[in-house]
Amino acid sequence: MTNRNLSVVGNSHIRKDAVPKALGTAKFAADYTFDNMLYAGVFRSRVPHAAIRRFDATKALQIPGVARVLTAKDIPGANRIGIIVKDEPILVDDKVRRVGDAIAVVAAETQEAVAEALEAIEIEYDELPPVFSTDEAARAGSAKVHGDTNLFMSRHLEFGDVDKAFAACDVVVEGTYRTPAYAHMFIEPDAGVGWIEDGMVTVCASTQNTHYDRSEVARMLGVPNNRVRVIQATTGGGFGGKLDISVQCHVALLVHATGRPVKMVRSREESTEVSSKRHPFVMHCRTGATKDGKLQAVEMKIVSDTGAYASYGPAVITRAVVQCAGPYDVPNVRADAAFYYTNNPMSGAFRGFGVPQIAFCHEGQMNALAQALGMDPIELRILNAQRPGTVLPTGQVLDESVGFVETLEAARAKAGEVLRATKPTQGIGVGCMFYGIGNTGLPNPSAAFVEVTGDGSVNLMVGCADIGQGSTTVMAAVAAEELGLAYEDVLVVAADTMVTPEGGATSASRQTFISGNATRAACRQAKQTLLAVAAEFLNAPAEDLVFRDRKVFSGKDPSVSMTYPELMAEMKKWGKLAVGAGYYNPKTTYLDPQNMAGVPYEVYSYATAIALVDVDPGTGEVTVEKVVSANDVGTAVDRAMVEGQIEGGMAMAQGFAVFEEVEVSEGRIKNPIFSKYLIPTAMDVPEVYPVIVETAGEHGPFGAKGVGEPALIPGIPAYANAVENVIGARIFELPMTPARILAKLHKPPGL
Amino acid sequence: MQKIVVAFTLNGKPVRIETAPGKRVLDLLREDFGCLSVKDGCGEGECGACTILLNGEPVTSCQMLAGQIDGDDVVTLEGVCEDGRPSRLQECFLAAGAVQCGYCIPGMVLTAKALLAKSPHPAPEEIRRALSGNLCRCTGYAKIFKAVRMAAGEEGGGAP
Ligand code: FES
Ligand code: FES
Numbered sequence: 001m002t003n004r005n006l007s008v009v010g011n012s013h014i015r016k017d018a019v020p021k022a023l024g025t026a027k028f029a030a031d032y033t034f035d036n037m038l039y040a041g042v043f044r045s046r047v048p049h050a051a052i053r054r055f056d057a058t059k060a061l062q063i064p065g066v067a068r069v070l071t072a073k074d075i076p077g078a079n080r081i082g083i084i085v086k087d088e089p090i091l092v093d094d095k096v097r098r099v100g101d102a103i104a105v106v107a108a109e110t111q112e113a114v115a116e117a118l119e120a121i122e123i124e125y126d127e128l129p130p131v132f133s134t135d136e137a138a139r140a141g142s143a144k145v146h147g148d149t150n151l152f153m154s155r156h157l158e159f160g161d162v163d164k165a166f167a168a169c170d171v172v173v174e175g176t177y178r179t180p181a182y183a184h185m186f187i188e189p190d191a192g193v194g195w196i197e198d199g200m201v202t203v204c205a206s207t208q209n210t211h212y213d214r215s216e217v218a219r220m221l222g223v224p225n226n227r228v229r230v231i232q233a234t235t236g237g238g239f240g241g242k243l244d245i246s247v248q249c250h251v252a253l254l255v256h257a258t259g260r261p262v263k264m265v266r267s268r269e270e271s272t273e274v275s276s277k278r279h280p281f282v283m284h285c286r287t288g289a290t291k292d293g294k295l296q297a298v299e300m301k302i303v304s305d306t307g308a309y310a311s312y313g314p315a316v317i318t319r320a321v322v323q324c325a326g327p328y329d330v331p332n333v334r335a336d337a338a339f340y341y342t343n344n345p346m347s348g349a350f351r352g353f354g355v356p357q358i359a360f361c362h363e364g365q366m367n368a369l370a371q372a373l374g375m376d377p378i379e380l381r382i383l384n385a386q387r388p389g390t391v392l393p394t395g396q397v398l399d400e401s402v403g404f405v406e407t408l409e410a411a412r413a414k415a416g417e418v419l420r421a422t423k424p425t426q427g428i429g430v431g432c433m434f435y436g437i438g439n440t441g442l443p444n445p446s447a448a449f450v451e452v453t454g455d456g457s458v459n460l461m462v463g464c465a466d467i468g469q470g471s472t473t474v475m476a477a478v479a480a481e482e483l484g485l486a487y488e489d490v491l492v493v494a495a496d497t498m499v500t501p502e503g504g505a506t507s508a509s510r511q512t513f514i515s516g517n518a519t520r521a522a523c524r525q526a527k528q529t530l531l532a533v534a535a536e537f538l539n540a541p542a543e544d545l546v547f548r549d550r551k552v553f554s555g556k557d558p559s560v561s562m563t564y565p566e567l568m569a570e571m572k573k574w575g576k577l578a579v580g581a582g583y584y585n586p587k588t589t590y591l592d593p594q595n596m597a598g599v600p601y602e603v604y605s606y607a608t609a610i611a612l613v614d615v616d617p618g619t620g621e622v623t624v625e626k627v628v629s630a631n632d633v634g635t636a637v638d639r640a641m642v643e644g645q646i647e648g649g650m651a652m653a654q655g656f657a658v659f660e661e662v663e664v665s666e667g668r669i670k671n672p673i674f675s676k677y678l679i680p681t682a683m684d685v686p687e688v689y690p691v692i693v694e695t696a697g698e699h700g701p702f703g704a705k706g707v708g709e710p711a712l713i714p715g716i717p718a719y720a721n722a723v724e725n726v727i728g729a730r731i732f733e734l735p736m737t738p739a740r741i742l743a744k745l746h747k748p749p750g751l
Numbered sequence: 752m753q754k755i756v757v758a759f760t761l762n763g764k765p766v767r768i769e770t771a772p773g774k775r776v777l778d779l780l781r782e783d784f785g786c787l788s789v790k791d792g793c794g795e796g797e798c799g800a801c802t803i804l805l806n807g808e809p810v811t812s813c814q815m816l817a818g819q820i821d822g823d824d825v826v827t828l829e830g831v832c833e834d835g836r837p838s839r840l841q842e843c844f845l846a847a848g849a850v851q852c853g854y855c856i857p858g859m860v861l862t863a864k865a866l867l868a869k870s871p872h873p874a875p876e877e878i879r880r881a882l883s884g885n886l887c888r889c890t891g892y893a894k895i896f897k898a899v900r901m902a903a904g905e906e907g908g909g910a911p
Contacts (some may be wrong), residue, residue, distance in 0.1 A: 021853030024788025024828035031787045166904040236854030268793040420818035468852025651891030670789040674797035682882040
């Protein structure tokens, strides 16, 4: 625990966006309507892999009220999008690569006419042999999804002398772990509206990254970035699934072609079908230790189906490899990962970028090791925990910002109070994780603009999209703290490309840390001017002055003080303005492609979850009853919001561990709707005991790191381990469905 | 196209409208009455984002057609707010930190309101059961339970 003596940061605030959301007046994209507005929809492929032989919209265009049907030929600029690799067509121009590929967009006077037009479009395909598995993708002579190989990307990490280390181990455990594709199932399906304002195509959409959206729309239209405006509508959850372009380009293209406002709202089914899915992983892992329990070597092989398009695949593969050994001090590590293109749904970003998958594996290995060594699983983790000074498999040396042991101890203490297995059907299990904040080994800056106005109220402009996690509130608290004002004094304008500077993606748990540091930098710049004026007025050295609680005073003599209104009056007298622009780029390095050496992240968050589950031996049903999760967040900017992330994360983890799974058959998602893809309900969720661990380190604003993804990850292995402890068999595959549990229960012992 | 006239009470005021019989109540409320708090999350009666109170009972408006509410009493979140200000129940959602992305919140508030009208001091299991038709992907429900307990006067609310 650190004592930073803060006045705003660390409290719980009423979120900036909470009142309109509680009143139902917050405007989501589907809530916008304009005079003369057209409704729009997308004509999508129903086959996974095909060339288009014939496309005919004649009949569709004859339907009354149908305004336009546009295809690839109508795109004035570039027809390829993708955050990292631009391999996805906005509208198919060469061939269909998955079920749900966009082939044409339709705009009409009514939603009904759109639906009719989509039905009336005629299409004939020349089907190509499909690729539905990584085995098929890797087979010589298989059909190719893009170019001349289906191997989308591979990564190799090598650290120490792995073979020699294994030879010297007393115990080696080994296993193959499988995790399925999951669907984000944010409750608001993707939606957007567009219009022309001052001659500029403007799009207002549900999104996690307006500045990326803007660049794709501008490229598509062949205009400069500043001739397109993208505004984030209130966004009903994202979890990574709204990082890719959804409706933005389609809406913009129709606005550009018609000059009229256009609205496009995806159905639940369409939203699930075409937004990205979590990469399904197959992980083979060997973990070796000496008999004292010290980890000596980890070797992991990962294979994944990245689907038809790259999306965030490169981010997932790199992070998975870099973090494969978990939050432990392991001197010898080797990892190999291969991601393949297929004609399956696109895999992409989903809360954790591959770490939920690898955590299931490295934690399964730790539990197996604890058993093989006859050690307590928490003691084994404490023995091997990363600490300040630990050298990571990338060669990075950790500094003081490491609170892993603290999370283990805090979770164990709380679990001792609140978790009791009282029946043989109940069991307790543990799961841990670490998570690098921000993009992996890449620059990923965010910026902020700030103005302290003449009455001491503040306008803060950040590109950072609040998708419900609360970044707008975090930025306000950081600005208020730095400027010595109150939380209520700060108005935040977020994610509007005409007003706010680049904020990067709301992903990788990066906004508190990176946009938070940018906000602080902007405020510091504004403060320079305020400080000079205050020092002059108070006749005190600037370095002694403290800004706090709407006052400026000397830290040496608090009676030397002035109020903010007095300060702003002085500013006015001297013709000074308190403005600031700041940006922050985390201190990372590019990684060596040979072995992944480098500094992938500036700072890491840590977490430990301990869960109590019940397994019904008759039905095989797993109930997660209670869970303690201790998260090292550096500093909690807002305690209630950190708790909210942990509670939401532990619920989502239950879905992943126990029942969620995207079923794909012949490239088609069989369960794209809530009646078939179940997510945790109020009846299902465990009782969650969040524990906030605050640790040293000044990398983030007032020491804050990030929690969005770390809040989810440890729950998954903790639930799996708790089930293992009930049924006495290891869990190698998620989700832990009744059928899988029953199969384990009825297997002869020893298998 | 054939039209029907539907008369009902919306947020305490009698209303009448000529509409297509096949129009979903969800669309009728959003498009014809501007009740934009009623959200479409699935269109199949599973998520609860489109919840309204129909004669005091929470129902999914995506599963009802215009003709089915003739003569009924309909309440949306717009009708729960007090002159555009949050009601006490909504204040509890704010104070509990129960709001994240907000898409599920109108439905949650209405369902909670119906629960509290029937059972002013609901047991934790009762709260869970009542809210089980309203999906939330963000919060894990914990702070939503807390908001309901706060509204029931169990200040601060213990564990659910
Ligand atoms: S939209 Fe009606 S239940 Fe989901
Ligand atoms: S707050 Fe996002 S779905 Fe409930």
